[in-house]
Amino acid sequence: MLPRNFTEEQTMFRDAYRKFLTSEIVPHMERWREAGIVDREAFRRAGEQGFLMVWPEEKYGGMGDEDFRFEQVIIEEAAYARVGDWYSTLHSRLVGPYFTRFGSEEQCERFLPKCVSGECILAVAMTEPDAGSDLAGMRSTAREAGDHWVLNGSKTYISNGINADAVIVAAKTDPDNNPHHMTLFIVERGMEGFERGRNLKKMGMKAQDTAELFFNDVRIPKANVLGEPGKGFIYLMEGLAEERLIGACGYLASAQLSWDLTYDYVRERKAFGKPLAAFQNTQFKLAEVRTELDIAQSYVDQCVAAFNAGQLTAVDAAKAKLVTSELQVKAADVGVQLHGGAGYMDEYAISRQYTDARIATIYAGSSEVMKIIISRDCLADDYTPFNTRNF
Ligand SMILES: Cc1cc2nc3c(=O)[nH]c(=O)nc-3n(C[C@H](O)[C@H](O)[C@H](O)COP(=O)(O)OP(=O)(O)OC[C@H]3O[C@@H](n4cnc5c(N)ncnc54)[C@H](O)[C@@H]3O)c2cc1C
Structure with a gap:
């Protein structure tokens, strides 16, 4: 194999993460697989030790190093330790960057520190029972109503669906029905009308909770719209x-x-x-x-x-x-x-x-x-x- 170019710091980070997995994650995996879900505590532990979201700026609690190789190390070590279904990367690097990429400073300040510490677990919800590959076919809708939006619809196969405290939900928002006119909403645990369905039983990746989500007239404050309305797609x-x-x-x-x-x-x-x-x-x-x-x-x-x-x-x-x-x-x-x-x-x-x-x-x-x-x-x-x- 050709040489790989990790820095000394990244190699040390790899050793430390491997030790973290051995002591904090591996011993619990069988129990989590049987339960179909990882303990929330695992996110806290990873957060405490600086392994959850390494990339955000220090003011949000991260290391402020955007080099993707840190995440590559995390992903690789989880696979080598046979704990790929401790899929912390979904939270850390797949959903987390939505805040800095599209969100406001206020949203970053409100969510990122809690995400870095593991207090707030993230998910992203695009897929619906009738729309997976063809996202434009989604049926969830939201309409503007004064100082808030009203969200209706359902999602399925959502990773971290049960554990998530904040879910980035895509919904159609064009009254004229342009299929690509979507908006992203930050839906939070406890919002009225936001309900979780089954934690779905799966062939593999068993410790990863994969769930159905339902939205019935959920009032979303405008402060929870991510980026510009209509640009979600x-x-x-x-x-x-x-x-x-x-x-x-x-x-x-x-x-x-x-x-x-x-x-x-x-x-x-x-x-x-x-x-x-x-x-x-x-x-x-x-x-x-x-x-x-x-x-x-x-x-x-x-x-x-x-x-x-x-x-x-x-x-x-x-x-x-x-x-x-x-x-x-x-x-x-x-x-x-x-x-x-x-x-x-x-x-x-x-x-x-x-x-x-x-x-x-x-x-x-x-x-x-x-x-x-x-x-x-x-x-x-x-x-x-x-x-x-x-x-
Ligand atoms: C464990 C798990 C975790 C997931 N996590 C998330 C999540 O966190 N958030 C989220 O939003 N979604 C999530 N998903 C959903 C996932 O992204 C979708 O299942 C995927 O996009 C495929 O959509 P679908 O299941 O509706 O399949 P369909 O769109 O119905 O497609 C079925 C099959 O048809 C074929 N096909 C589809 N379109 C074409 C085409 N144009 N040309 C040729 N062949 C085609 C492909 O073989 C495809 O596999 C998850 C799914 C699983 C199983």
């Missing part, structure tokens, strides 16, 4: 490059772990008088996945560098999401196959790697949606042929 699209980069780091780290688990297993397990690792099929499978992992890692690290430089495009992030999510599924699948029957047993780690992986190619934009984005770009009339580019 554009805001959601703007966040997607970062969201897909976050995803890519996690999918790849999980794939790396599947490879390691498989490598250990095939050297131990014997069949026909020799280790599984001695069969050429095993060697070729491991070589194939190892190569794809190393190539993908270089691309993802380049994407992180581009993101830090403000140069990551939505299309390049889509490529990272597509390749890494497919690779997460493949690495887990190859791993289960090479584990034989053991791979189907809960007591072997590869089994959960497989069920946890399956969502990767679906959420945060399915593989098909990624291909639409990429093909639109590379088949566009103004596509620049590779051999005419200046690098």
